[in-house]
Amino acid sequence: MIISDLGQELAQLGLGLLRALPFMIGYVLLILLFALVWRLVKRALTPRRDFTSLKTVTFGDESAVVSNTVASVISVVVVFLLWGAFTGSALLPRFLHAPGPFIGQGSFTYTVEAADGRRDDARVDVTVYDKDGVVDPAAVAPGEGIAKDDSIALQAYRSKLLLWDANDEVTRKDGARIVAIDGKPVGPGGEVETAIGRVAVTDKGTLNVVPAQGMQMEEIWLPAPEAVWHRLITIWRDGYQNVTLAEHLSYSLFRVVVGFLLGAIVGIPLGYAMGLSDWFRGWFDPIVEFMRPVPPLALIPLVIIWAGIGEQGKIILLFLAALWIMAIAARSGVSGVKISKVHAAYSLGASKVQILRHVIIPNSLPEIFTGARVAMGVCWGTVVAAELVAAEKGIGKMIVAAAKFQSTDIVIMGIILIGVIGFGIDLLMRWAERILVPWKGKG
Template structure:
């Protein structure tokens, strides 16, 4: 919740700053003379400055909440406590009370720990020393060296002078102590706001692991081979889905019979997630390469069919009437009117379908894959290699974004009349 609030705050500040800068920059510009801009699609273009700030903000928050060395330390979110702390516990036995101090060494998970020696003190409860890792908690067996233990009726009744019973928690210096149902104190050091590397490693750790895999590979295959296999599967599945889905969509958009015949099937399959089809695909096609491509084919088929159907049915009827009035045949109307006017919808559907295919490639490569970005992510997750998981996600996202940019460029070249006719 805190990172989200910070992100929204940075978003508002960036929007205000860019808006103010644009207002001064375009004070005497022709664009500023337009009387209508809100709702005018032709006036809406991606703000490159906002795009750059958006990416930098995400990386900034990533560094802030992971303690990254790439940003100044004063920007880091409060870190989990590391060091030596202590608390006092009070034991009651046979109507008498005695205090002892527990010294706790809080260390990084992978650090070697040497516990200091402590004076046991006097009385029937003696001082203790223990260790616990960051982001963890530990039951402290404080009675193990006491002269009177729980078997003799001794019980802890206070922590740092604050009364406590089983199940209660008391705040102490640099952490908290919870008394278990068996009367054993459980110490949890302060976690701060930073994320544990197990859940979110710092950007530089992900970068270093990426360089390592780029050099050494992963599971007997290079990084380029993993990405190449995923790209091949996605493109093959998408092309097959387009080859079947686009003619199917045109048939549904131009024929009452085909619309009635295929519409229930398409509308039934469209909301079914590709993940639900994995068992069926394994039964049909086995665990080979064909099964993965079939899954991606089914992920794109219905999207492309609906896009083509929408494009064919949304052609302005006046253009069709004009073509017929000039003596055009049905084939000429299809070739020169329907297809050109439906291409913008098809390109939009293609971008959506490609995104869905990239999102499904991880599931597709669950089916006994030996190479692929999805296989790399799933294998790394089993061994809790979060840096590899994030690296794979970033790679899939970057490649997917690059493909989307290429498709938008192709649309501008192949469909220059979009939004103009």
Template sequence: MIGLFILAVYVSVFVLSFLIVRFLVHRTVHDYTSLKTVTFGDESAVTSNRTASIVSVATIFLIWGSFTGSDWVPGFLHAPGPFVGDTSFTYTLETADGARDDATVHVRVFDFGETTENFDVDEGEGIAKNDAVAMSASRSTTILFDKNDEAKRNDGAHVVAIDGIEINDGGEVRTPAGRFALTDKGAISFAPPSGLQMEPIWLPPPEAVVGRVVEIANEGYRDSTLWKHLGYSLFRVIAGFFFGALLGIPLGYAMGLSDWFRGWFEPIVEFMRPVPPLALIPLVIIWFGIGETGKIILLFLASLWIMAISARAGVSGVNISKVHAAYSLGASKLQIMRHVIMPNSLPEIFTGARVAMGVCWGTVVAAELVAASEGAGMMIMVASKFQLTDIVLMGIILIGVIGFAIDILMRKAENLLVPWKGRS
């Protein structure tokens, strides 16, 4: 339910932001796109709206902060938090002979991260005695009400009502104090209102993640600094991608230009392309060991087939009229390769390179499972074993940021080296 509510909030902000920018913010842009007479359906006319990007990132941050009770988000934007403080409820005990008595259970709910401390209350008179229970927020607790009652469950005593509302064994009732249920053995299961905020062990607030970044950058993690971990991951990804492109691009060209090469290698490429890199980890360990070579080879295999297919698609997609024009002007095969096929296939190759780099970043976590002592993936996996969610999120965010930065650099390089992309 919380996930659906968060999705609804995100979609609502998206729609509202779109309408505001679309109808209330008027601005005139004079660029290449503004000079076009037809833009709908033209991919080259679609550029990233920076306002939308800023609002999107801000929305994600606000949702994250709101549903984690972050100090960086104004209090009025916080989602309802779990109940914290003192509450109580009354249960009605009925003995085997039909006698009834009421007792009050005083509950003290401690906030996330606080140590629960037991406390005492006056037990009162009668066969049912008052109880005191300490618990943590967003948790449920089982109350053995008869541990101090004169009438015991073993003697046939059982709870028949909570705050005046009748309840049966295995039944459930809700009151302003929370949710109550009777277990199969007649004990009371109690859960106070949990609100909509996430518990830090599941999703820590932004400041906790930033604090971890500063802490690990200064003190390190597992005997290595943060920059050393990221450096190892970056080196592995770039090395694996480089060797994948070094072999994959010539292979793709050969498959696009020669029917013999295509017939020979296409079964191999099409067979390996859908195989996820994770499935290759056992073979990589058996064949290449658990050293650095195995990790780079795994990333190499993750990028090889993508680069081969993108290069082949680039060659196959060259406008044949350009080839005919070059032949009519007396160009040789080498000149056609250099001046027609390679320039016109570069856009597809750059697109494949961006996809391959993203796959490599997605595979680096698995690659660093192979007995790695450094790397962002190693940090994530070790931290997950100890439920250090802030370190897990830190690693994921840093991998995403670095991957996004690399993608931006590759797009800049594409715009610089292939300015004719999207133009005939």
């Protein structure tokens, strides 16, 4: 039984992946199409005369590869177009919408076979209405014969059982059974695709009517972009669970910044010590390498035992998330300093302190900034889990609370806010890196 259920779940998962495959292929093709168009337009423009364009070798040179603003804008636009197309967004014209669910009226016929071998056909009128309305089943004349005509009304994206023998002259208790739907043979456990969708015969002999769902996502799974925007405006104005959105964001940002700074303050000196001293390297390397692959989520129970469920526990969890990354980044930065520069400094009479200040630290800063960007991203990814520990405020707390009530629009809104703020912090750190480490990538 367990193997059978597992097989059904795997089959449903495979079907979902097959349905998603055309979307992914279409997304990739759109990207390639826009890239081709942009390349053709770019060639038609006046050639640039900047530093990169004058290079004789650009392939493999990191300093020659910069983010293309037009490609970034097109990428975001394509994502929102696909989002709107597969949610039936009102922001897009209808011809850009993916096929939606069946809504309206239709019918199918089923064939009943009595115990004595008699057969008769009956028609079922089906009315499918959207989420904003409720429609009663249409009144139909039962007709002649042992099978009587019937009707059923149900909401789009939903299924409904039809007790076909409730008004028939023969019933399942009498040995009657359905042998065909729309003229196609079918038995218990089988199904037939009709004009209105799928009609299946259950193991007990009833009919399960499932209207065609099309390719659009139901709102509970993925709301339209305008629904998420309206929810953002509402929560920004009225708050969520008696807490404003600004408070939620500020608490999360405060926890992430404090946890990251503590991890950097401890991790960077630890990394320098490991990179400069074999004794420190031997002492701390096993600890760092052991803790590095341990996900911060696995530390939540231990953090609760150590620090309780207050604010300290959340800061400690984020501190541990950043600590090992910053230590490894600083250690790699020290190890990556060219020995020729150190020898040159010694030949000029520099002391160890001067070498550390003028050679090792400047040359290790690029690695440290790269590690800082990674650590900040990990901290943002951990803040949701950190706020699961009895938090009253925070963007993660808001997402978890909304998920309990299946408020998908709030969940997506929170995820987008986390991504936008995280991207903004990353841009800020890139800007600081350009200002503080202008020699990166220049030997």
